[in-house]
Amino acid sequence: MIDFHLDRGSGVSTYLQLVQQVKQALRLGTLRPGDQLPTAREVVELLAINPNTVLKAYRELEREGLVVGRPGMGTFVERSIGGATLADHTRLRASLSAWVRQAREAGLADEDLHALFGAVVREVAA
């Protein structure tokens, strides 16, 4: 199951935030193939947003082949994203946790931590 939330100050459009949150959940494995996404009505009840926005986000996910809408039943996850398997995720998560603990012991604040992580991701990508 996925719990949507909105960051109203982010400047990112609402529908894009929904798309990103579904993708994030697919990457982290909290949403798996076969899982049902909340109905537009449920999302609207939670966030007080225009239902067309939810439908638009779902259409976008459907276009990318990540979910599929079954008329009268709902929207279901078709496939997950990210190359890693769930086992890989668990392993990598454990080593990242160890790294975060080391960084904290070395006196890094959360902001330093984010900055360092971001810099390394960019470096390695380049």
Place this chain on the structure above:
Amino acid sequence: MIEVTGLRVRGRLRDCSLHVPAGRVAALVGPNGAGKTTLLHTVVGLITPDRGTVRATGDIAFVAQDKPLYDSFTVAETLTLGRRLNRRWDQRLATARLAELGIPLDRRVGRLSGGQQAQVALTLALARRPDQLVLDEPLANLDPLARHEVMRSLMSAVAETGMGVMISSHVVSDLVDTCDWLVVLNAGRVQVSGDIEDLLAGHRMMTGPPELTLTATVVGGSRTEREQSWLVRGAPVADPRWRTRAVGLDDLVMAYLRSPEAAALPRLTGVQA
């Protein structure tokens, strides 16, 4: 669908035309005194225009500004009013909604909080199962929690029934996540009418050094000694000395309101620079 053609109300509306497609949640924004209430009253038939026509598909329900209700009626009597005065009426929806909100049926309307009164007024409108719901400043005078609750109820009803909605407000930020159609009314004229995403995609903010000249349809902006910044309509300018960024709904509305002579109406599409 709501279609307004050549509407004139002496002293308040000048030749207003607009078209909101079916099932849209339209925001009617404009400064105080722009004629929003007059336009809505004309749409729901409270005002007979001097000239022009209003066409709307199906039943229209209206929630007026300040959510007027009969203070001496109990909530249950208020529902009876709705049931007796309307052919279509969903009593179960009404009582279920009020029960969910924890509003007692035997309480006098005058003794409810502002937020509760707003919910009763909204329930009265929703239980008619209208094809169109028109709301005049529904969030004014409500605390943030009540605003959220009202919007949540409204959007959930839209998700369920697919009805069209028109909401007026002078606070644009209230409507950012809920509306998908924008109508800007300024000094009795319709200045902007269109799909919000199309409008946002069709405008951008361009910032550049002061000596450059801009060849684009400028809505508004400012120039200082160090730089100039303009909100423009249409394709981005190729010149790399201009920095381009996307606009928000607030920027867009403010820019149009500051330039009353600018307009973004359907018939103008395609004539942009």
Place this chain on the structure above:
Amino acid sequence: MIWLTCRQHRGQLLVMSGLLAALGVVFLVSWLEATAFVASHAGLGAGDLDAALAERYQAVYTLFGWLPIVAPALVGVFWGAPLLGREFERGTHQLVWTQGVSPRRWLAVKLSVLGGAVALGGLAMSAMVSAWRPLFRTDTFGNIGIFNMLGVEPVAWWVFAFMLGTAAGAVLRRTLPAMAVVVGVLAVMTFTLFSLSDHYATPARVVTTEAGVEQDARLVSRAWTDPAGAEIAVPPSGVCPRDPGLGRGERAQLAYERCLIEKGYRYVFYVHGPERFWRFQLIDAAILLAGAGALGWLTVRRVPRSG
């Protein structure tokens, strides 16, 4: 719609019924009491009995004297003026006129139900006064106050006042100013109809040697005829002497006129006799109801055709 009308105005309906009932009790008690009083003073002459009753029921007479003015004013102020004035003031017209019932239909139901109740109230008042009056007063026509409480007068006045208040509320869109207008216009209207009623028919010309007119008739104007039979406004001075010993009071005037009669002069009275009761009632009612109709038209124009 009828449910809404009754629910919204049940307070007014109750108060009006209550006041009428209270008035009925006052009438009934005074009538029973006066019946006993008359029976126990059978020995008195008619004039003395009237005087005794008048003294004994001073308070009831006073109440009675004010009713023809106060009752329509109450109806106009508390029934008419708030009908639309209060809706506009509170903005509730925006609620009720945008439901499935069209505003004009809403108005039609309100005016018929409440107007009907007002008419019934007026009729009840008229019936009660008709039952109460004969013991106390023999006149029905000569006294404008009593005339206005009998027959169809209360109905016409009440309905007119109701429509006046409604129209004032519709035009001014506020209750309090509309109430003030009701009081002002009713005062003017009472006075106007009173003066106008002299012209409802050609007055009968009565030439007589008696100084008074027929019981229960309305005197329109008076004059004299000279011994040749020609009508004159005032007999020439010098025909009869004025006795300076008697001064200028009523007695001197009476003696002077008595002398004129002896010299062949006659009183001329232009009067409406009591047989014109219904004619005057119906003309008054026609004027008031036509006014109510015009005010109704004014009100309808202030209400949109469709909501």
